[in-house]
Amino acid sequence: MISAIVHELEPVLLVGGGKYRKSGLKAAEGRFRRIVVADGGADWLLSRGYEPDMVIGDLDSISDSALTRLGPERVHRVDEQDSTDFEKCLVRIDAPLVLGAGFLGGRVDHELAALHVLAALPAQRCVLIGRDDIVFLAPPEMRLDLARGTRVSLFPLGQVRAKSQGLRWEVNEVRFDTSSKIGTSNEALGPVELSVEAANMLVILPRSALGLALEALSTSGGGWPPRKAS
Known part of the structure; x- marks a missing residue:
């Protein structure tokens, strides 16, 4: 079992390397306390004046200058290639809610992989923010x-x-x-x-409904247990 390395009692922003990160970051503004970045998304975030609390991934796309600036205490390397950077991050975050920016749009295979992760890790509530939509796994x-x-x-x-x-x-x-x-x-x-009745249903809403979705997920009571390893 993989242990969390980021522990937070408030929502966490997770930034990826895909399209529409800027609009996702804007929509999430004021709704998170800490920032986790998937690999090369760190360079983009730093260029916009944000300091990530942790970078997680195989580190194949982050620049040497970003690694130096962040230092080893804020960088967690995961060398395995059996999971995406999104999954590497999400499984290592312990927070009541994760807001994901930079995982919707762009390459279809990347987007489908991110949606798969939502169902593969049902115990972690996560809302992905795109240019026009938000997506999350429905709780019970x-x-x-x-x-x-x-x-x-x-x-x-x-x-x-x-x-x-x-x-x-x-x-x-x-x-x-x-x-x-x-x-x-x-x-x-x-x-x-x-x-x-099962942790298999995605809910897709307009991005303008983000605040309502976060409120609903925060007050919906019991969630899903982790999936059993096959």
Whole structure:
């Protein structure tokens, strides 16, 4: 089992090396206390006047000047190549919530890998922030105080049943599966209540709903346990 190296009682910002980091950083402003960076994202962050608390990754894209500036106490090398830098970071953060910027958009394979990690590490609540959307793994139960007309998309990463109240097209007892039934482009009629039976459902909302999503995740009670190793 991998032990956390970043411990925080408040949300943590995790910055990656992908597109739309600037818009993600702006949206997250004022909502985090510490910053963790995935590998080469450190150079970008430093160039914008931010000091990361920790850099985690295989360090194949960070500059020598950034490594020198940060010093060994703020750099954690992970040499294995079986996981992405996003996963290397997320599994080593112990915080009530992680805000991820720089993981959505750009290369499709990188984006899909990041979404996979959300489901692979369900015990760590994490919201990925893109240019237009936010994405997070649905907890067992949650209430989103959304305005009428807000776009709500549900996308399964495996088999999962869901129940809802407050959606234009309710999903009560619908059996979702990536290959047969998804729930994209739904719409809120007002506050939405959602419950799912397994840690396999992504919720996709407009980026403007970030604050409401963070509030909902912070007040949703019990979360998912870690997945058992196969």
